[in-house]
Amino acid sequence: MIVLGEGSIPSIAQRGDYAIVAITKHGVELGRKLQSTFSHADLYYMSKFQRGDEESRGIQLFEGSVRLLFPALFPAYKGLIIIISLGAVIRMIAPLLEDKKKDPGIVVIDDKGEHVISVLSGHLGGANELTREVAAALGARPVITTASDVQGTIAVDLFGRRFGWEWESADKLTPVSASVVNEEQVAVVQESGETGWWLFDTPMPANIRVYSSAAEALAARPHAALIVTHRVLTAAEEALLANGVLYRPKAIALGIGCNRGTSAEEIEAVIDSTLAELSFSLRSVKAACTIDLKKDEPGLLAVVDKYGWEFVTYSPEQLNEVPMDAPSDTVHRFTGAYGVSEPAAKLYSGASKLALVKKKSGNVTISVGVIEFN
CATH class of the missing domain: 3.40.1390.40 (Udp-n-acetylmuramoylalanyl-d-glutamate--2,6- Diaminopimelate Ligase; Chain: A, domain 1)
Structure with missing residues (x-):
């Protein structure tokens, strides 16, 4: 049981991505129906409407003003589905609004379940899409007022x-x-x-x-x-x-070879300087690619983890199937492949011609490909 009081943020048990909130008899019926459809949603309603199955269904009951529940829900969920009148919702959430890049998507449903209204963070918060999903689940009418959606143009x-x-x-x-x-x-x-x-x-x-x-x-x-x-x-x-x-866009594939034990700092410095020379943006890197012998290379893994890039490794046989501009007998002697960075970048990007075929810098060899999208 959540007891709501002034001056403190209540403790909630978040399980899903979305929260459904109801405070009336009909609203509770709608909320329970939605929870059955949206397995990724948590349901909250007033304790006076308890049925006895709330614990088994993961439903959280509360006592007190629902207004005091929202400070806990706002930062916890991607979206809130609120079965309360629109005017009341606006008054309750107004003090919590920060920025459309941070605020959760807010969807309001009328007490009869006839209209589902996208209220806040329609685009970035996903409220418009959530409105369509909820309306479809209830057989209700979605109400979306964002100009780009209404006109059918770019958001x-x-x-x-x-x-x-x-x-x-x-x-x-x-x-x-x-x-x-x-x-x-x-x-x-x-x-x-x-x-x-x-x-x-x-x-x-x-x-x-x-x-x-x-x-x-x-x-x-x-x-x-x-x-x-x-x-x-x-x-x-x-x-x-x-x-x-x-x-x-995520459009750059980095092919990387390095000596064993090369530091993350050296690898990152080579990547930075290479992209600067090409006038390419670091934010467009999608993947770092190498030979499977390097799948556990600490420095390389640290850089990939830092930027959240995909990390893809290929076998020597896969790399040798790729036509290379600069094959190396020396590399083949140590790895079984005639090249690492160049064929790895080509394999991932799908490009027959790379933006940078190969550059050796200290302990690092790098190739750069721009991914070809159809």
Whole structure:
């Protein structure tokens, strides 16, 4: 039993990603139904509605003002599904709001379960998608008011998110979003990354045009730009960021060979200097690839872990099947492969021509490939 009182944050037992909250008889019925559908959701309701099966179902009961429950739920869950009137919810959560990048998605359901409303963090917090899922589960009507969703166009703050793209310049998210929904001319510059980002069945709006290079987009003089590239922009190209957002796709594969016992600091320094020479962004690295003899190399593992990159190893036989520009008998003598960094980068990226075939620096050999997406 959770007893809610002023001046302290209650202790909750979080199990799922989402919390369902109800305070009325009908709301409890809806909440119990939803919990059966959403196995990844925790249900909270007032103790006066207890049925006796709450403990076995993992339902948490509370006494006191529900307002005092939200300070505990806000930081714990990805989203809150609240079966309380919209006005009351707004008043209760208002003091807890911080930033759309941090706040959980908030979904409100009316007491009869007829409407499911996306209230807060529709895009970044996932409330819009959660609204659709909850509405489908209840046979209710989803209510979503985000302009990009209503108009069927690009949601700038979600662009490429499902592929792992990262913002590098997010301060223009709001004005660029305004250009998109106000049907001003918007350039999408895509030099790398996944191409299947248009999610609607309808054609792309006429105000959005895709360019293969920043130079082409600059010549078109758009009102706004969404730039998807692994490259560091030149000074001239940065003019697009006056009203633009720069996205970093996961598009770089690093092939790495190193002597046994090479430190993480040395490996990282070589990676940093190499990408700087190529004018490539570290934030676009997707994977580090090597021979399976190095699968337990401490320095290499430390760097991969630091950045959260994929770590892929190949057998000598796999590496030897790849055409190489610079095969090495010396490497073959020690590893059984005629090369490590070059064929590893080619295997992962799918590129026949690498951005950097091979560079030897101290104890590290590195190759760089840009991943080819269809």
